[in-house]
Amino acid sequence: MGWPDVEMRELISRDRLQARISELGAQITEDYRGRELVLICVLKGSFLFTADLSRRIELPIEIDFLGVSSYGDSTSSSGVVQITSDLTHPIGGKEVLLVEDIVDTGLTMTYLLENLQTRRPNSVRICTLLYKNIEKNHHLTIDYCGFEIPPEFVVGYGLDYMQKYRNLDYIGVLTNPTP
Numbered sequence: 001m002g003w004p005d006v007e008m009r010e011l012i013s014r015d016r017l018q019a020r021i022s023e024l025g026a027q028i029t030e031d032y033r034g035r036e037l038v039l040i041c042v043l044k045g046s047f048l049f050t051a052d053l054s055r056r057i058e059l060p061i062e063i064d065f066l067g068v069s070s071y072g073d074s075t076s077s078s079g080v081v082q083i084t085s086d087l088t089h090p091i092g093g094k095e096v097l098l099v100e101d102i103v104d105t106g107l108t109m110t111y112l113l114e115n116l117q118t119r120r121p122n123s124v125r126i127c128t129l130l131y132k133n134i135e136k137n138h139h140l141t142i143d144y145c146g147f148e149i150p151p152e153f154v155v156g157y158g159l160d161y162m163q164k165y166r167n168l169d170y171i172g173v174l175t176n177p178t179p
Contacts, residue, residue: 023055045101
């Protein structure tokens with residue numbers, strides 16, 4: 001797909017994404033068999049991943065959405081996490097799988113885990129499509145990880161730069177981000 005005035009290189013192809021998501025779906029199905037599972041999609045970036053993952057989990061599941069922002073229009077975290085849209089149903093007593101597009105600094109995920117624990121679920125586990133294994137987030141336990149990636153700014157498959165490029169069907173590295 002050509003994008004005018006944009007230089008991008010493919011990091012993870014559509015086929016590799018879909019194959020790995022199928023593997024994650026099978027693993028989650030096995031791990032949660034016989035239990036009630038709620039997927040919480042962290043918006044906006046996780047919507048494509050959550051949709052594809054949910055279709056590969058062979059269990060009756062609930063899906064809810066949590067809007068969160070820590071980047072704004074920048075390529076680095078602002079350091080401030082904001083909930084922009086809250087859950088619509090209680091999660092007390094339920095098995096919760098928090099579905100995230102990317103864990104990099106760990107700031108957003110740490111905040112969400114603390115927030116969700118106050119709602120008294122049976123458990124909260126993390127499923128992320130992408131993980132940047134950097135020193136800041138070593139305290140997090142990632143239960144399901146799609147891909148470990150280098151510390152580069154990535155877009156596509158739900159991830160954006162200034163609200164653009166979410167519709168790419170692969171993960172790319174934007175090599176010349178401009179406003």
